[in-house]
Structures are given as C-alpha cells and as structure tokens.
Amino acid sequence: MLLQQAPDYPIETFVLEAIADAPAAHLCHQFVKGDINDYETVLQFGRSVDVLTIEIEHVNVEALFQLEKEGIRIFPKPAVLQTIKDKGLQKQFYEKHNIPSPAFVLTESERDVLNHLNFLPAAHKLRTGGYDGKGVQLILNESAASLAFSEPGVLEKLVVIEKEIAVIVARNETGETAIYPPTEMVFDPDLNLVDYLLSPAELNDKQTSQAQQLALQVCNAFNSPGIFAVEMFLDDEGKLWVNETAPRAHNSGHHSIEGNYCSQYDMQLRVLQNLPLGNTNSIQPSLMLNVLGEPGHSGKVKYVGLDAIMDLSNVYIHLYGKTTTKPGRKMGHVTILGSSTRELMTKAEVVRNSLKVESE
Amino acid sequence: MLLQQAPDYPIETFVLEAIADAPAAHLCHQFVKGDINDYETVLQFGRSVDVLTIEIEHVNVEALFQLEKEGIRIFPKPAVLQTIKDKGLQKQFYEKHNIPSPAFVLTESERDVLNHLNFLPAAHKLRTGGYDGKGVQLILNESAASLAFSEPGVLEKLVVIEKEIAVIVARNETGETAIYPPTEMVFDPDLNLVDYLLSPAELNDKQTSQAQQLALQVCNAFNSPGIFAVEMFLDDEGKLWVNETAPRAHNSGHHSIEGNYCSQYDMQLRVLQNLPLGNTNSIQPSLMLNVLGEPGHSGKVKYVGLDAIMDLSNVYIHLYGKTTTKPGRKMGHVTILGSSTRELMTKAEVVRNSLKVESE
Numbered sequence: 104m105l106l107q108q109a110p111d112y113p114i115e116t117f118v119l120e121a122i123a124d125a126p127a128a129h130l131c132h133q134f135v136k137g138d139i140n141d142y143e144t145v146l147q148f149g150r151s152v153d154v155l156t157i158e159i160e161h162v163n164v165e166a167l168f169q170l171e172k173e174g175i176r177i178f179p180k181p182a183v184l185q186t187i188k189d190k191g192l193q194k195q196f197y198e199k200h201n202i203p204s205p206a207f208v209l210t211e212s213e214r215d216v217l218n219h220l221n222f223l224p225a226a227h228k229l230r231t232g233g234y235d236g237k238g239v240q241l242i243l244n245e246s247a248a249s250l251a252f253s254e255p256g257v258l259e260k261l262v263v264i265e266k267e268i269a270v271i272v273a274r275n276e277t278g279e280t281a282i283y284p285p286t287e288m289v290f291d292p293d294l295n296l297v298d299y300l301l302s303p304a305e306l307n308d309k310q311t312s313q314a315q316q317l318a319l320q321v322c323n324a325f326n327s328p329g330i331f332a333v334e335m336f337l338d339d340e341g342k343l344w345v346n347e348t349a350p351r352a353h354n355s356g357h358h359s360i361e362g363n364y365c366s367q368y369d370m371q372l373r374v375l376q377n378l379p380l381g382n383t384n385s386i387q388p389s390l391m392l393n394v395l396g397e398p399g400h401s402g403k404v405k406y407v408g409l410d411a412i413m414d415l416s417n418v419y420i421h422l423y424g425k426t427t428t429k430p431g432r433k434m435g436h437v438t439i440l441g442s443s444t445r446e447l448m449t450k451a452e453v454v455r456n457s458l459k460v461e462s463e
Numbered sequence: 464m465l466l467q468q469a470p471d472y473p474i475e476t477f478v479l480e481a482i483a484d485a486p487a488a489h490l491c492h493q494f495v496k497g498d499i500n501d502y503e504t505v506l507q508f509g510r511s512v513d514v515l516t517i518e519i520e521h522v523n524v525e526a527l528f529q530l531e532k533e534g535i536r537i538f539p540k541p542a543v544l545q546t547i548k549d550k551g552l553q554k555q556f557y558e559k560h561n562i563p564s565p566a567f568v569l570t571e572s573e574r575d576v577l578n579h580l581n582f583l584p585a586a587h588k589l590r591t592g593g594y595d596g597k598g599v600q601l602i603l604n605e606s607a608a609s610l611a612f613s614e615p616g617v618l619e620k621l622v623v624i625e626k627e628i629a630v631i632v633a634r635n636e637t638g639e640t641a642i643y644p645p646t647e648m649v650f651d652p653d654l655n656l657v658d659y660l661l662s663p664a665e666l667n668d669k670q671t672s673q674a675q676q677l678a679l680q681v682c683n684a685f686n687s688p689g690i691f692a693v694e695m696f697l698d699d700e701g702k703l704w705v706n707e708t709a710p711r712a713h714n715s716g717h718h719s720i721e722g723n724y725c726s727q728y729d730m731q732l733r734v735l736q737n738l739p740l741g742n743t744n745s746i747q748p749s750l751m752l753n754v755l756g757e758p759g760h761s762g763k764v765k766y767v768g769l770d771a772i773m774d775l776s777n778v779y780i781h782l783y784g785k786t787t788t789k790p791g792r793k794m795g796h797v798t799i800l801g802s803s804t805r806e807l808m809t810k811a812e813v814v815r816n817s818l819k820v821e822s823e
Contacts, residue, residue: 107467107468107470107471108467110467110486110490110782110784111467111779111780111781111782112769112780112782113764113766113769113782116489126470129476129489129490129491129492130470130489130490131489132489361724364721364776364777364800369779373773376769378769378770378773379770379773379774381773382776382777386746404473406473409472409473409736409738410738410739413733413738413739413741414739416724416742417724417742419471419729420471420472421471422470422471422472422473424470435471440724
C-alpha cells in the first residue's frame with residue numbers, strides 16, 4: 104500500500120524481500136530478493152538507498168545500526184526497533200518513561216512463571232518473534248502456569264479490558280507530529296485477529312483526548328521520525344494502558360486510505376521525505392474488516408462474492424496480492440465508510456456474508 | 464494512476480509502451496516494450512490478456528478489431544476508438560445521434576477552408592493526430608483562412624463559450640452507468656492547456672442535470688463499456704454543445720482520486736472486471752492544477768517548493784514519474800480540497816507560486 108502511493112512523489116522505490124514473487128516486487132523501481140534477517144544482505148541493500156523504512160519489525164537491527172553510522176536515514180531509528188522487537192525491553196522502556204502499561208515481570212522459563220503466581224491472571228508473551236497473536240499465552244491459574252513456554256518472556260498482569268484502541272502518530276525529522284483519531288479494535292476470540300475496526304473509536308471527548316496525548320507521549324519518548332501505532336487498553340475504570348507499539352504503518356490505520364484526508368501511507372511517505380505532515384481528520388466514520396482465508400481452503404486463491412460487496416456504496420477492497428490462501432491467512436481488507444455505526448454494521452454484515460476467500 | 468489502484472483487486476496487469484523506462488514499467492506485473500501503433504505488436508500483446516484498455520486513443524485499431532473477433536474484451540470498443548480518433552467521424556457521429564455539437568464541415572485542404580468563409584470565425588482541427596491543443600487553428604477571418612493547414616480537417620463554427628465543462632460517465636458490460644458531477648475547465652490561453660479545474664462545476668441545478676444527461680446520451684450512443692469524458696461548451700445563451708469525447712480516464716477526472724468517493728481509476732477497474740460501479744459523489748469541492756515544466760528548463764527534472772505546498776491542508780500531489788522536463792510539459796497534477804471556491808483559489812495561488820518544475 105505504501106508502494107501504491109509512492110509514485111505520487113519524486114522518489115524511487117527499492118524493496119528487499121525474501122520471496123521473488125512478493126506482492127511488492129512488481130510495484131517498485133528495483134526489487135532485491137534477500138533475507139531481511141541477514142546482516143550482509145540488509146547492509147548491502149541499505150547502502151543502495153538514501154532513506155530506509157520497514158513494514159515489519161523482524162529485520163536485522165545490527166545492520167541498521169551500521170547503516171545509520173554510515174549516514175543512511177532510517178525511520179524508525181534502529182534503537183526504536185531494537186526496543187520494540189523485544190517485548191521485555193519495550194515494557195522496561197514504558198516503565199522508564201512513566202508510560203502506563205500493565206505491571207510485568209520478565210521470565211526465563213516456566214519456573215519463573217510459577218514464582219510469580221501473584222501476577223495471575225496474566226498474559227505470557229514471548230519476548231521476541233511473536234506476531235499477530237502468536238507467541239501469547241493466557242495464564243489464568245496455577246495449573247496453566249505449569250504449561251508456560253520456557254523461552255524468555257514477559258508475564259503481564261491482565262487488565263479488565265473495556266475497549267482495545269489504537270492511536271497512530273506520525274513524526275518527521277523536523278519534529279512535527281500528527282495524531283490520528285483513535286480507532287477501536289474488536290477481536291475475533293477464535294483467531295485472535297482483529298475482526299473489525301471502527302474509526303473514530305466510540306469514546307467520549309476526554310477519553311479521545313487522553314488516548315491521543317498518551318500516544319504522543321509514547322512517540323516523543325521514542326524520539327524518532329516514523330509512524331507509530333500505539334495500541335492501548337481502556338480498562339473498566341476508564342484508565343488507559345499502553346499494550347504495545349508498532350513503529351510502522353499498521354492494520355489499525357488501513358481505514359485511513361479512504362477514511363481520512365491523509366492516509367497512513369501518504370503520511371509515511373511524507374515522513375521519509377521530511378515533508379510537512381498531512382491532515383489526520385476523518386472524512387466519514389469507517390469500519391475495517393480483515394479479509395481472511397476461509398477454513399478448509401488452502402492453495403491458489405480465488406475470491407468469491409466481490410460483486411455483492413462492490414454493489415454497496417462506499418465499500419473499498421484492498422487485496423494484498425498473495426497468490427495462495429490458507430485458513431485464517433490475512434489476504435486483504437475491506438474499508439467501509441458510512442454516516443453512522445449502524446450503517447457501517449449493516450454493510451459489514453453483507454461483506455462478511457458475501458466475500459469468501461477460497462482456493463481454486 | 465490506474466496501476467496504482469489495480470493491486471487492490473484480484474487482477475494481474477500487463478502494460479505495452481514504447482519506452483523501456485516508462486513510468487508504468489515498474490508498476491505492473493509484466494511490462495512489454497513495443498509500439499502501440501504497430502499491428503503485430505498490439506495483436507501479440509492483446510492475445511496475452513483477458514481484457515484490454517487504453518490510456519490514449521492513438522493505438523492500432525485494426526489490431527484491436529482482430530482481437531475483439533478473437534474474444535478479447537476491449538473497453539472502449541474498437542469501433543468507439545475508430546470514431547473518436549478521427550474528429551471528422553466523431554462530428555458525424557454526434558450529428559447522426561442528434562447530439563448538439565458545433566456546426567462543422569470536413570476539409571481536405573486550405574482551399575476547402577476558403578470555400579467556407581461563412582463558417583468563420585471557426586476552429587480548424589486536424590482530423591487525426593491532434594492532442595492537448597496541438598493540431599487546432601483558430602481561424603477568425605479570411606486572411607487567416609489562407610494559412611490553414613492542408614491536411615484533412617474539421618472546420619467548426621465557434622461557439623461563444625461561457626464555460627468549458629466535462630462530465631465523466633462510466634459504463635460496465637451489464638449496462639450500468641455512473642455519472643460524475645460536472646467539472647469546469649479553465650484554460651491557460653498561452654499554452655492552450657487546462658490551467659485549473661473546479662469540481663463540481665459552478666452551474667445551477669438545471670445546467671448540472673442537463674450536462675449529466677447529455678454526457679449519458681453520448682455514452683449510450685457509443686454503446687460500449689468504458690470511461691467517457693464528455694467535454695462540452697456552455698454558450699452565452701445557456702445551451703450545451705458537445706466539443707469532443709475522450710473514451711478513457713481523463714485529466715478532467717484527476718481530482719476524483721481524493722475529491723470523490725470512487726475515483727475514475729477505481730471506476731475503470733470496476734468496468735474492466737464488470738463489477739458494480741462506485742459512488743461518484745464529491746467528498747468536498749476540489750480544484751485541480753496541472754504541474755507543468757517551467758519555461759527555460761529542459762533536462763533531468765527537479766521539483767522545487769514541494770515543502771510549501773504539502774504544508775497546506777488537503778493538498779495532494781501526483782507526479783507522473785517522467786524523468787525529464789521541458790517547458791510546458793505535463794509532469795503531474797495537484798488536487799486541492801476545500802469547503803469553498805475562495806479557499807480553493809487561495810490554496811491554488813500558493814501552489815502556483817511555490818511549486819516549480821525545473822531541470823537539475
């Protein structure tokens with residue numbers, strides 16, 4: 104999606120990706136097939152460009168530190184990536200900067216979990232390598248604690264979640280910041296993936312303002328140009344807790360392509376060029392649905408029901424160009440604009456019932 | 464711009480273009496370097512795809528007719544292209560379908576012009592090969608008539624133009640149509656290129672409705688799926704005259720990327736897939752400015768003043784990825800959204816004074 108918007112600006116795009124037929128491969132000026140976790144590969148690639156950004160945190164940070172020394176502009180800064188890639192360091196970072204985040208303890212093994220039964224019920228997260236709900240255990244009681252993974256982790260006291268929200272903040276090299284309206288994420292408990300997302304979130308003015316201030320505080324603490332999606336919990340007492348931050352364009356900002364005057368991708372391109380930031384205001388309330396592979400379907404992808412959803416007014420599909428599907432795989436998203444939550448929900452129901460990702 | 468939107472849908476894109484480093488070359492799945500005017504080249508290219516469209520009329524139509532016989536879907540239909548490519552046939556088409564268009568006579572040489580002095584003051588247009596104001600002579604009196612070109616042309620009685628407007632209509636294979644609000648084109652008399660474009664046009668409700676009906680009549684007469692930009696004159700008596708039709712996405716619809724719920728490119732992609740058409744409503748009034756090469760600058764392009772224009776709220780730049788500039792060359796466009804014409808004009812003035820296309 105970044106590459107779809109990039110041609111608007113006077114820039115050339117270079118992409119490093121492990122898969123030769125990656126969806127990005129045909130949308131850039133130069134595609135380099137290579138492993139983003141390999142030091143030499145990232146180093147050589149980085150030396151060929153003026154400014155680097157990422158779409159996933161799991162990249163070789165040592166190479167980025169070296170490139171930064173050599174004068175390559177990197178957003179977010181490698182130090183931010185290093186902190187965020189490790190949920191332990193990330194939690195310590197919030198603690199150090201007085202950013203409210205659920206109480207935690209670092210664990211090395213299941214024994215450490217058993218030593219902190221006072222933290223239960225808790226979430227136990229792998230310090231590194233987790234993604235989209237993978238690498239997270241819910242540990243509600245002592246008997247579950249004995250099943251905890253034994254890799255380094257973070258044991259986090261559960262917050263009673265009223266709402267799960269995200270606020271995207273952009274910052275350029277000049278230090279200018281732009282804050283999007285909060286978005287509300289509703290999760291599918293089975294897949295532990297965002298089921299749908301409402302933007303703006305249904306919060307009162309004070310909550311909205313507090314969420315935006317908190318996101319800005321996180322962004323300023325990281326002290327780096329970039330796009331930051333700050334994920335938060337609103338608890339049953341109205342208090343906000345930072346869950347985690349993604350230092351990049353994020354699923355919780357996909358609706359901004361049609362729903363806001365400046366999309367998160369346009370914003371990211373402005374950051375990369377150190378241009379003034381855009382207008383984050385909503386055009387209309389929006390609802391975003393992930394398009395996931397149907398259960399029972401694996402292989403070459405086929406989309407069913409596109410006609411029915413395009414027949415709805417102000418419904419937009421964004422497929423990610425993946426050639427094969429499997430159950431639950433994120434294959435794209437649909438953004439819906441509407442004047443009320445009720446209208447959004449009605450259209451979402453049609454989308455959910457009509458659009459199916461099957462295999463041929 | 465079509466290729467920037469295409470990845471949203473489950474389609475693969477193939478592009479035929481004469482220049483290896485064409486801006487489109489890095490935005491499609493497969494790029495073929497070749498001459499769009501060569502019969503064999505177009506035939507072979509067309510056989511490799513399911514559906515064909517064009518971004519310029521000047522393509523080998525004989526090859527398209529052959530491909531149509533072979534079952535390739537082509538939008539607009541080759542017959543439409545054949546009619547529109549030749550301004551003489553296009554005028555006869557309007558006459559046959561009772562579409563109001565300025566009175567005309569076909570000419571073979573300057574002698575024919577001298578034989579029709581009763582048509583003066585007139586526009587004398589090359590029947591084929593004209594583009595963006597090229598190949599058009601204004602012949603106001605007998606002495607100018609003797610300087611008329613001698614290639615086949617159309618001599619057209621001048622209409623007293625109050626406003627120049629365009630209405631874009633889309634039609635899919637099912638026969639569904641969608642009509643955009645009229646846009647108003649204001650020309651730069653020196654370059655004879657659109658200086659800026661306002662959308663919706665400042666017309667009263669009756670004029671708006673008549674312009675949309677007329678555009679629909681033209682689209683229905685062509686009887687082909689596609690995107691049609693119907694350019695019209697509103698004369699000093701309030702009568703509408705069709706000037707010409709572009710059977711493709713058009714400069715007069717560029718504002719629709721940000722200014723309307725469904726852009727002309729999204730619409731074209733829906734047409735190509737025979738999907739239901741999108742919502743043509745305006746999000747906000749918009750003004751579109753072409754970005755032209757500065758006088759005195761030729762060579763490798765450099766954009767000056769981008770910072771100043773991106774600092775304005777709801778101002779969007781679209782560069783076309785051309786690597787070299789020359790005076791007056793169309794290098795991109797800027798779309799401005801605003802709540803009033805006054806706001807649009809104020810921002811446009813800043814854009815005009817700030818953004819310069821220079822050479823390195």
